[in-house]
Amino acid sequence: MRLVTYRATVEAEARLGVLVDGTVVDVARIGARAGVPLPSRMLDFIRLGPVAVTELGHLIEEAKGRWPVDGALPLPSVILLAPIPRPEKNVFGIGLNYIDHVAESSRALDTSPELPKQPVIFSKPPTTVIAPGDPIVHRADITQQLDWEVELGAIIGTRAQRVSREEALAYVFGYTTLIDMSARDCRRAGQWIYSKGQDSYCPMGPCIVTADEIPDPQTLDLWLTVNGVEKQRNNTSHMLFKVDELIADISQGITLDPGDIIATGTPEGVGAGRDPQEFLSPGDVIEAEVVGIGKLRHPIVAG
Incomplete structure (x- = not known):
């Protein structure tokens, strides 16, 4: 559905x-x-x-x-x-969750080249969420390094507290497509929330596909283009920590409520990881899709 x-x-x-x-x-x-x-x-x-x-x-x-x-x-x-226009809590973001993205981030963003032993968790405020087609705001006075990340979003359906990995997927209501926008030059003392959490930095939609139609979320293709040129293409099977692991891990210390959203991480191909690096400017258009869920298309505008 x-x-x-x-x-x-x-x-x-x-x-x-x-x-x-x-x-x-x-x-x-x-x-x-x-x-x-x-x-x-x-x-x-x-x-x-x-x-x-x-x-x-x-x-x-x-x-x-x-x-x-x-x-x-x-x-x-x-x-x-957006399917959930105003989430009640911050979106749970997962960083460095595809092996090749760990490698490109270590080259370009001074993160560790070692694979994380636990999920790397950050958050995006509810004000980041925008509807399909809405403009993504580029604030030139804040950032010169606006970057893209296509991701699978998992929507919690049942209150989850200290759940096991084996039971975790039973707590999922459904899945959506997300773009985790990032101002790479806005990290502060290693903290990501200002980089990831600015207004309009979480396009979401166009729908939620209920979990009964996606029994295995680790089989989904996802891709992203900038001005029609492909930048990312991968499959959720390559996640370092799978959706069930993420839910189990977060719920050990943070209760997940119905409607909570987990942005499950992005594969390689982000602008910061390219040689030379590529970043977005007003006038650019990004498109992204998790195949079988839906496509997003967003213009970049000056703000």
């Missing part, structure tokens, strides 16, 4: 929809027609747990092609927001 947060018009409220054959079906309205109370917000739906996904699936099958008059719109006519 592909879930989106959308607006029918620029002035309309943000609502939860499910994407079916090119149509965005309003979740609360299809539930109301069937006498089943379903929420109109993504976070509220995630909190209902797996039973909500099952129930919605049944409603979609029963109503397919006979959508509520006020509850179904063609995808091109809606405005998509």
Whole structure:
């Protein structure tokens, strides 16, 4: 199932929809027609747990092609927001999680060439999250080294506290595409949050694909281009710490709540790792995709 947060018009409220054959079906309205109370917000739906996904699936099958008059719109006519437009907590970022990216970072960013023995964790504030197509802001007074990183995002569905690796994937609600934007020259005393956490630095979407459709998140291709030129292409099988390991590790000391987001790391091919180095400027356009989930396209604008 592909879930989106959308607006029918620029002035309309943000609502939860499910994407079916090119149509965005309003979740609360299809539930109301069937006498089943379903929420109109993504976070509220995630909190209902797996039973909500099952129930919605049944409603979609029963109503397919006979959508509520006020509850179904063609995808091109809606405005998509980030699936979780305003996360309740910081996004959990994972650094140095692909072996080749460890190597390129050690050459260009003075990080250790040794493979991490535990996940390297940083965070991105909720204000970094932007909708598909929104501009990424380049602040020339702050950075001259704006860089790209395509990533798989894992969305937590059930409160996870001290879970084992064996049970960890059962706590995942679904997956999305993320771009972890980074101002490489804004690291401070080895800390990454200002580099990674500036406004607009976490494009997300266009949807959340529920976990039942991706039983193994370590089989997904992902890629990124700048102005149509491919910069990154890899597969999540090459993660150093897999999704289940990340959830198990974080949850040992930090409770993961429904709707929490883990950006699982990027493969090689970032601008800082190239020779010569390449960074983004206003006028550039980046596109990124986790294949089977969805594509993002964002212009870089001066701010």
